[in-house]
Amino acid sequence: MTPVGRAGSAIRPRPQFTRFSRAERWVHRLTAVLMLVCIGTAAILYNGSLSLAVGHRRQVELIHVYCGFALPVPMILGLVSLAYRLDLRRLNRFTEADWRWLRPGRRRPEDRVGKFNAGQKINSWLSSGSILVLLISGVVMYFVGLTPLAWRTGATFVHDWFALALGLLVIGHIVRAVKDPDAREGMRTGSVSAYWARTEHPGWASEFEDHPPDAGLQE
Amino acid sequence: MLPADPQGPPPDGAPVGRRAVLGLLALGVAGIVGGRVVESALDRVVAPVELRDPTGLVSLLPAGATFRYYTVTGPVPKADPVTYRLGVTGLVGHPLSLSLDDLRALPQTSLTKDFRCVTGWQVLQVPWSGVLLKDLIDAAGPTSAATAVRFSSFDGLYSESLTLEQARRSDVLVALQMQGKPVTHDHGGPVRMYVAPMFGYKSTKWLSGIELTAGVQTGYWEQRGYAVDGWIDG
Numbered sequence: 001m002t003p004v005g006r007a008g009s010a011i012r013p014r015p016q017f018t019r020f021s022r023a024e025r026w027v028h029r030l031t032a033v034l035m036l037v038c039i040g041t042a043a044i045l046y047n048g049s050l051s052l053a054v055g056h057r058r059q060v061e062l063i064h065v066y067c068g069f070a071l072p073v074p075m076i077l078g079l080v081s082l083a084y085r086l087d088l089r090r091l092n093r094f095t096e097a098d099w100r101w102l103r104p105g106r107r108r109p110e111d112r113v114g115k116f117n118a119g120q121k122i123n124s125w126l127s128s129g130s131i132l133v134l135l136i137s138g139v140v141m142y143f144v145g146l147t148p149l150a151w152r153t154g155a156t157f158v159h160d161w162f163a164l165a166l167g168l169l170v171i172g173h174i175v176r177a178v179k180d181p182d183a184r185e186g187m188r189t190g191s192v193s194a195y196w197a198r199t200e201h202p203g204w205a206s207e208f209e210d211h212p213p214d215a216g217l218q219e
Numbered sequence: 220m221l222p223a224d225p226q227g228p229p230p231d232g233a234p235v236g237r238r239a240v241l242g243l244l245a246l247g248v249a250g251i252v253g254g255r256v257v258e259s260a261l262d263r264v265v266a267p268v269e270l271r272d273p274t275g276l277v278s279l280l281p282a283g284a285t286f287r288y289y290t291v292t293g294p295v296p297k298a299d300p301v302t303y304r305l306g307v308t309g310l311v312g313h314p315l316s317l318s319l320d321d322l323r324a325l326p327q328t329s330l331t332k333d334f335r336c337v338t339g340w341q342v343l344q345v346p347w348s349g350v351l352l353k354d355l356i357d358a359a360g361p362t363s364a365a366t367a368v369r370f371s372s373f374d375g376l377y378s379e380s381l382t383l384e385q386a387r388r389s390d391v392l393v394a395l396q397m398q399g400k401p402v403t404h405d406h407g408g409p410v411r412m413y414v415a416p417m418f419g420y421k422s423t424k425w426l427s428g429i430e431l432t433a434g435v436q437t438g439y440w441e442q443r444g445y446a447v448d449g450w451i452d453g
Contacts, residue, residue, distance in 0.1 A: 015220060017220050018220060045287075051288040051289070052294065055290035055292050055294055055295070056291065058291055086226060086227055091236055093231060093232040093233065093235070094232050094233055094234075094236065095231055095233075098232065115227070121235075125236045126239070128240055129240040129241075132247070133244060136244075136247060140339075142338075144338060147251075148452070149339065149451065151251050151339075153255040154251040154253060154254030157250060158247050158250035161250075161281055162247065164280070208220055208221075209223065
């Protein structure tokens with residue numbers, strides 16, 4: 001248990017649960033930086049007023065392209081980490097309770113959100129899938145000798161719309177994070193307060209008890 | 220604090236995430252292979268809306284016939300329409316220096332053709348008009364040593380070339396008008412090239428000089444990997 005004092009709770013160290021390993025936090029950090037550079041340069045390359053104000057298309061394009069090529073690399077390197085792979089497994093799996101979570105009216109008291117809620121899972125799928133599609137369509141556009149012109153036109157079309165969708169997703173992700181300082185702390189420091197975990201992710205919080213009820217049944 | 224079992228519980232539920240990622244990949248690949256058809260259909264719907272949209276918000280969407288503005292330098296200074304001169308120089312008998320009025324007084328040719336970028340974006344059926352490059356070359360009288368034409372831009376950096384044979388085609392314009400209006404600064408005005416059978420990078424914007432040369436000199440993008448003959452390959 002790491003004693004983390006905060007204003008107002010300095011008397012007793014708050015119990016903390018480990019949420020993200022160092023490897024996971026670095027994957028997130030590097031992906032975030034590359035993503036923001038891609039979004040910034042994309043805006044310059046795409047928007048007419050910005051294009052004309054900044055110019056230097058070749059240099060902006062090179063930054064965009066190389067950050068784009070690098071974008072999936074932290075996620076691929078993360079695979080060497082067991083914690084990262086285990087979290088990928090959790091993000092991949094979707095239960096009946098997750099489907100119900102998406103429609104708050106249908107949620108049931110016995111549905112206990114695990115380490116990731118359904119929205120976080122879907123965000124992870126859409127982000128990683130979109131990054132792959134942007135990478136493939138970007139390669140088609142950048143290496144102009146690779147494919148017939150019709151494919152490059154198709155790739156431009158795909159790249160534009162996926163970029164718009166992913167941009168909105170990233171904005172949504174940031175807005176949600178801004179509203180939840182505890183979640184941000186989890187990604188920044190690696191651990192979260194037990195209180196937050198029990199409130200937001202009760203199914204996951206119960207894994208920290210000495211005799212987790214679920215694990216007991218299965219073993 | 221670490222969980223009692225660091226591995227967590229065994230997976231519960233279906234691998235929907237994997238299916239979603241593979242589904243997006245399939246959608247993306249289908250879009251690359253067949254997107255041109257979808258895009259043309261979408262443009263037909265969006266372009267009229269975009270023209271009448273008072274908020275300008277529709278133009279932020281990647282649909283409709285939209286040019287993308289490629290500038291290889293920083294912001295390009297605007298040309299003064301009064302003092303603007305287009306030089307036709309190099310291996311010629313009579314070098315020319317033409318004002319906008321001189322160019323407007325010459326026979327004008329109109330073309331309605333697609334504008335295609337080598338990276339794939341396109342604007343279909345753009346009306347262009349201006350002076351045939353062939354007419355300017357003939358007026359300057361190239362010497363027997365001239366085999367190519369080099370274009371320079373008052374952005375101070377961009378250049379392009381065509382062989383003399385390519386330059387004499389009847390679909391190669393020194394464009395003064397685009398979409399029925401004088402070529403705006405943003406689109407490379409007041410005077411730009413429009414080389415209809417080739418990709419957009421062959422159509423020099425902010426044109427300031429036409430020079431007859433003894434050989435093709437590679438242009439800005441060609442030094443960076445694009446084909447010197449930028450024929451649209453279909």
